[in-house]
Amino acid sequence: MSVFTDENGNARSEPMSDENGAPVLCRSALAARDRMIEQLCALPPxxxxxxxxxxxxxxxQVAEVTGRTRRLIVGRNGRQVLQSRSPRANVAETRDFMDGTKRILVFSDAGGTGRSYHADLAAKNQMRRVHFLLEPGWRADAAIQGLxxxxxxNQASAPLFRPVTTDVRGERRFISTIARRLDSLGALTRGQRQTGGQNLFDPADNLESTYAKEALHRWFxxxxxxxxxxxxxxRFEELSGLRVEGADGGMVDDLPTIQRWLNRILALPIVLQNGIFDEFLGLVxxxxxxxxxxxxxxIGVETIAVEHYExxxxTLLRTDALSGATTHLLELEIARALKPLRLERLEExxxxxxxxxxLLRNARSGRIGLLVPARSLLTDEGMRVARFELVRPLKHGHITADQxxxxxxxxxxxxxxxxxWQAEVDDAASHLKRERLHLATGLLLPVWDTLPSDYVRVSRISARDGRSLLGREVPLHCVPxxxxxVDFH
Structure with a gap:
């Protein structure tokens, strides 16, 4: 390569050629290339x-429902064999799985529409399905079809969904995109965001949210x-090619977007990108x-499953003069079956x-808890806040080192x-938890601005007998x- 200076004074490079126009090649570079190719060829596939x-x-044991017409399989002698697959192979593979002949099924977009793999009561294989979401792709509608x-x-049991990622933090880039698109799809098709994602993702998984964008600006x-x-x-500017510092020595105004930043992070060494993501996620x-x-x-509409409610x-708050639609304030007593974390699952x-x-015990309440290290938070001043996850039989949360x-x-x-722990589990499983709450239901738009602005929680109360209520929770102290x-007397 020959180096030259452009009209702006920047050093540039271009391929070097001789007087006949033939490229001038570097012998040491060619030798290094050949050594690298040889090394790559020697690596295991x-x-x-x-x-x-x-x-x-x-x-x-594995039923494959994909669009592949050929595949390499390992024969009994340990050698790879090229196997052809006919167009009807997917039908036979699906039948083998539903009959229980094969215990595992892997399907792609080719098998993601028009087929059923659930624990059908009419099928021989009625075992509970554990659905691993390995490569959801970029299309939210296709991901929903697959789920x-x-x-x-008509299924014997509902499936367990298990999104799968590796410990490479940059992979969160792909999870983030599908999580955001699933939210958008749910908002368009069902009027609420989390129905698109089927509650598979946490708010922190969407790295293109308002919280993430604010965190990225602070990270810069x-x-x-x-x-x-x-x-x-x-080092970041050198490795990523992103410009953060301007010519005047200050931070540039047009900082990279979060999508561009995420894409550049993927190209960094894994140890470095993991460290950057840990600090960024601490801010998020x-x-x-x-x-x-x-x-x-x-978080959109939160479904509260209850055994029953009363x-x-x-209280009638308002009646619309034109449509006659009403707005009500309900005082409910709900009874929920507690689902404690069993000791065996805790150990697993x-x-x-x-x-x-x-292993901890609260000296004041006598309750039990398991303390596990968690990701540290990062304050806006750059201070790390050590944090732990506190796992208890009925709930889990986070607690800082100072707390x-x-x-x-x-x-x-x-x-x-x-x-x-076992005593708490047995006690929780033996009775229902009863609590009271106030729910504003009915036509809420005309009174939305009168509801507490610092407590926005939309809930669906769903009872075992099929009854349900949809509304916005109102804290007790906000009821008067x-x-x-709303001029109620």
Whole structure:
């Protein structure tokens, strides 16, 4: 390559050629290329997810419903064999899975529409389906079609959905896109966002949300100020090709968009991108936690499944003069069946013998909990806030190191921990939890501005007998103010 200076004074490079126009090649570069090609050819082949599953469990156990007409399989002698697949192979594979001949089924877009893989009561194989969402793709409608193949009517049991990712943080880029598009699809087709995503994703999974965009802007500010640990400003600009510092020495006004930033992060070394993502997600989760604690986190319609509910009072707040539609304030008593986390599942998910876990008991309440390290939050000033996940039989949440130090949690020996955990599980499973709440229902748009602006929670109360109520929750202390605001006497 020959180096020259353009009209703006910037150093540029272009291919070098001799006086006859033939390219001038660098012998050392050619030798390095040949060595790299030889090294790449010597590496073992990396199987795709589909081929890896078939190789691991065998063609006798895996039903493949894809558009492939040929595939490489490993024969009994250990050698690879090229196998042809006819257009009717998918029909036979589906039948083998539904009959229970094959326990595993892998399907792609070719098998994602017009077929059923659910635990059909009319099929021999009525085992509960565990649906691993491995490569959802970019199309939200196709992802919804795929999710619907294992969750249909007349089924023995509902499936368990398991989105799958690796520990490479940059992969969150792809999860983020499909999560956002599923939300958009749900809003268009059903009038509420989370119906598109089937509640598979957390608000933190959408890296293109308002919280994520605010966090990225602050991340750039911390990067420019040199307060990040994962990377410096000069190294980030060198590796990513993104410009953060302007010619005047200040931060540029037109910072990269979050989509462009995410794409560039994917090209960085895995250790570096993991470090950058940890700090970025610390900023995102700090904002989401703050919104959740303030009651302003918008998660769409939240379904509250109850055994039954009783309407204690029904207050008519407003009647529309034109349509006659009414607005009501209901006082409800709901009874929910508690679903505690069993001790066996706790050990499966977290383990109890590791050095990172702490077995705790609250000296004040007597309740039990498992403390597990979690991702640290990052303040807007660049300070790390150490945080833990506190897992309890009936709920789990997060607690900072300072909050833990000021609390009544204390360590307990494993034998006592198991006994107390099992006691809480048995107690929770033996009775229903009853609570009261106020729900504004009916025609809410005319009175929306009178509802508490700092507590926006839309809920669907769904009872086991099929009854349901949809409305917006109203905290008890806001009820008198609401009634006064709509001129109720």
């Amino acid at each position: 990396i199987a795709t997810a589909l081929d890896a599953i078939i190789e691991r469990f065998g063609v006798d 619907g193949r294992t969750n249909r009517t 500010g911390l990067l420019f100020a040199g307060k990040l640990e994962a990377v410096t400003l000069s 989760e700090a904002r989401i936690d703050a919104a959740r604690q303030a009651g302003t986190l918008d 309407v204690l009072t029904d 998910f977290y383990g109890l013998s590791g050095s990172r876990q702490q 833990l130090e000021e609390s009544n949690w204390e360590t307990v020996d494993p034998t006592e921990f198991r006994r107390l 103010e609401l009634c006064q605001a």
